Amino acid sequence: MAVLEKDTKTLWLALEDRVKRVDERVSKLEHSTEGADIAVAHVSSRIDDLERERNSLREDLTNSKETMASIKFERVHRSPGEQTRGKARSIIIKFAFLKDKESVRREWKQLTGTNYNVWEQFPPEVVAKRRQLLPKMKEARSNGKRSWISYDTLYVDGRPVRD
Known part of the structure; x- marks a missing residue:
């Protein structure tokens, strides 16, 4: 009977040890899953933001194309003179309507930091x-x-x- 009791205790301790390790692994997996859920929510939110931004940019591009198609030019030509190596030649534009010139002039600040400039002659x-x-x-x-x-x-x- 003592041997059976000893074997049962040993088995019971081994079982408790194994349950403890399984509980630790389950706890780690739960923690990892929570972190993954948070990351998925963050990524999902970021994707939603990017989709909204993309749609907004598409709408702006469509509006810009429509605006550009409606602008009438009286004359458009390159500036006179020789082209400087590595530098684009200027384009001179005479607008048919003052309102078109003013609408373009209002947008000049958006070109800050780009390779494009607009000057009034x-x-x-x-x-x-x-x-x-x-x-x-x-x-x-x-x-x-x-x-x-x-x-x-x-x-x-x-x-x-x-x-």
Whole structure:
């Protein structure tokens, strides 16, 4: 009887040890599963965000194409002169309608940081006047005032400055 009791205890201890190891493994698997569930939820959320962004970009592209198709140009040509190696030649555009020019002008800031730029072309007299006004504009800005040049007029805090 003592041998049977001893064998039963040994078997019982071995069984408890095995159950303990199985419980630890199950606990680790549950923890891994919870981590995987969290990761799946995060990835699913990110996929939803990316799909919304893609749809928004598609819509913007479609609207841009429609807008571009509606813009009328009076004349479009490359700038005169020789092409500089490694540098694209400028394109000069004359819009048929002022509203088209203004809609393009409002979008210029979106080109910041890209390889594209847009400039407004002025007559030589206006360019000379703007060069004279530029230091005054910078000085006003350094004094904490809002200033800008529109055509050939300097504005400081919304008021035109006369020479």
